[in-house]
Amino acid sequence: MNKKQAVIIGTLLVLIVCAGVLATKLNSPLYVNGVDSGKTNSAVSFNNSDKKNNQSQFFDETKLTRDQKNATTLQTLKTLIDDKNVSKENRDEAAKQYTQLAMNTNYESKIETTLKAKGYEDVICSIEDNKARIIVKGKDKLTDKDTREIKNVVLGIAKIQEVEITTKQ
Template sequence: MNKKQSGIIVTLVVLIVIAGYLATKVNGPLYVNDSDFNEKTAISLKEGKSSSTFFTEATLSRDQDNAKTLQNIKALIDDANTPKEQKATAADEYLAVATATQNESDIELALKAQGFDAALCSIVDDKVEIFVKSSKKELSKEELRGIQDVVMSKTKLEKIDVKIKE
């Protein structure tokens, strides 16, 4: 190898390192550290907030929790020291969380398509909790049936709790 070739190789290695550094700075850290969040950045879901703020903050909070859970499970799966049985359990849990997250999103979109201004869906184990934005104090039987149909078509779960948020 002559001087020209070694100069080119060194230059390419330096460019790759710089590109990696810049990508990390632009896209943020490759991991989330619990100490990155403090009380000032935490989202509170107090009842006194307006409904649009409630739906926005609740969705953000749920999405952050789901992303953190998926990241932790993924780290467990990728760890070389994790036993195979635990990896299989973690893979099943990862699939369940990812599926529930997708179903929540699908249900919210379907409810918005039905005419609700905002909707929030939470699936925990075998129960679905739905918040819908409505100026009415009570939903009609047709609206409740429509919500139940959407949930049943997406999740096949029968325990559905619908709450109205003005």
């Protein structure tokens, strides 16, 4: 088995685990005994007519997609770091990227938790380069006080000044 096959197998394992976590989190198995669970709205149904559930589903699916992408990228970088056939410069660059992605993932989680603790119903945080994108669940447009509060949380945790904030109903 070569390195490429190992990376593919590792990636598939990560995706299987994420699907299991999502199924458990939504408290409905994807399949039971090879048969759909019998509900008209399965855990991964995109045609759910319940608007409130669709809103929650957007946040859950976005977080799951982000976490899967991060896990795959971290696994690929870890493989590069551990490969002795890769040049020292490339391994150092991969280690730097690995550390940055791991820190950003930690910051995203802390920012989401802090904002939820401040009363926001649901939050998605995405950090790329030196920019943070925040999606807040809410019906109304955010006030200047809310915007300042979110920016202060991001600045306090991740030391990022450029923050893009949007609301999603």
